[in-house]
Amino acid sequence: MSTGDLGALLITLREGFEMTLVVGIVLAYLAQTGTMRAARWVWAGAGAATAVSLAFLGVLNALDAEFQGATEQIFEGVTMLLAATFLTWMIFWMLRNARTLRSELHRGVENALARGGAAWGLFLLVFFAVVREGVELALLLFAAPGQGKLLGTVIGLAAALGLGVVIYAFGRRIDLRSFFRVTTILLILFAAGLVTHGVHEFVEAGAIAGGPELFDLSGVLPDDEGLGALLRALLGYSADPTLIEGIAYVGYYAAALILWRTGIIGRIAAPKPTPSTRSAA
Secondary structure (H helix, E strand, C coil): CCHHHHHHHHHHHHHHHHHHHHHHHHHHHHHCCCCCCHHHHHHHHHHHHHHHHHHHHHHHHHHHHHHCCHHHHHHHHHHHHHHHHHHHHHHHHHHHHHHHHHHHHHHHHHHHHCCCCCHHHHHHHHHHHHHHHHHHHHHHHHHCCCCHHHHHHHHHHHHHHHHHHHHHHHHHHHHHHHHHHHHHHHHHHHHHHHHHHHHHHHHHHHHCCCECCCCCCCCCCCCHHHHHHHHHHHHCCCCCCHHHHHHHHHHHHHHHHHHHHHHHHHHCCCCCCCHHHHHHH
């Protein structure tokens, strides 16, 4: 398994699990309420979201193939920074909302079944929930450093699917918050690497000045083979980072810590309370 596969496995396991989690919760609730006849619309929504996500990945690869030289490096740098931004947003959003995700989905299913257009309601509910994760996953897979990501992607998605089956069968017995906390630590490290790689691409393209070299460990731990290549793919390690890359790496962790401690993202992304919720409180 290549270093690119390891990075792909990590992100597809987390993002793929979030997608299968949504489908598993909705299907389990339909089974609980005796409305499994509507399950085909859940699968239709998930299938449509998957198609859109794959199309988005295809567009990214097609655009990358059109660019050359500095333009290609800038394009890849921009996608890496965007991927790190979306990944960070979703990490903290999920940490805050994992506990209420099931009840929110149940409420959405109830609303869809209560209205006449239950089929389209379920389709749209699942489609928008899954396509958000799918498009983000496509962006992350494209931006992730390293070659040969197919094997890691397949293994990660298979593991995520397996977890989704467990959620469907034993949903109320899974400690989702613990799972998300553990994977969050790994993804924060991965996102910091994306930021560093993105800045490196801008330096290579001549768009920004890299500044002096902080150190050079190429003779001890090169970043293009062995352990160094693995650390580069997963953590953004560089054997000879420039000053601006070091600032970007440390700056990302500082920003992530602030977001974590203050809960800014969670407050922005959290749904506004309804009148019934206010009165119940």
